[in-house]
Amino acid sequence: MKWVAIDEPVPTGEAFIKKVKAGGKSICLVGYEGEVYALGSSCPHAGFDLSKGWCKEGKLICPIHRFGYDLHTGKGNPGQNDYIEHYPIKVKDNVLYVGMEYFWDKLKQAFR
Numbered sequence: 001m002k003w004v005a006i007d008e009p010v011p012t013g014e015a016f017i018k019k020v021k022a023g024g025k026s027i028c029l030v031g032y033e034g035e036v037y038a039l040g041s042s043c044p045h046a047g048f049d050l051s052k053g054w055c056k057e058g059k060l061i062c063p064i065h066r067f068g069y070d071l072h073t074g075k076g077n078p079g080q081n082d083y084i085e086h087y088p089i090k091v092k093d094n095v096l097y098v099g100m101e102y103f104w105d106k107l108k109q110a111f112r
């Protein structure tokens with residue numbers, strides 16, 4: 001896993017949803033109930049931008065058809081049979097980092 005710095009101020013507990021770039025990917029950065037989450041920004045249902053959605057009961061809600069995704073796991077609501085990527089987050093030296101696993105890194109690990 002590679003830790004990629006995000007060019008954003010470290011959140012201070014406020015609620016927010018914004019789309020940021022990290023490691024060549026679009027990430028939906030979410031502040032919810034004092035925690036920060038990093039999730040894929042594209043809705044798997046029809047590709048809408050999840051950073052335009054909102055949070056409710058621990059889920060990120062897509063504004064188009066209101067599919068919901070768990071902030072901790074990225075899993076879709078029961079019956080949706082889908083998920084979005086979720087990424088670990090850490091703060092070091094007042095910089096926010098997102099942990100990214102790349103396909104080639106996963107492949108290399110599989111053959112070690």
Ligand code: FES
Pocket residue numbers: 043044045046047048062063064065066067
């Ligand atoms: S595009 Fe997100 S729920 Fe349909």
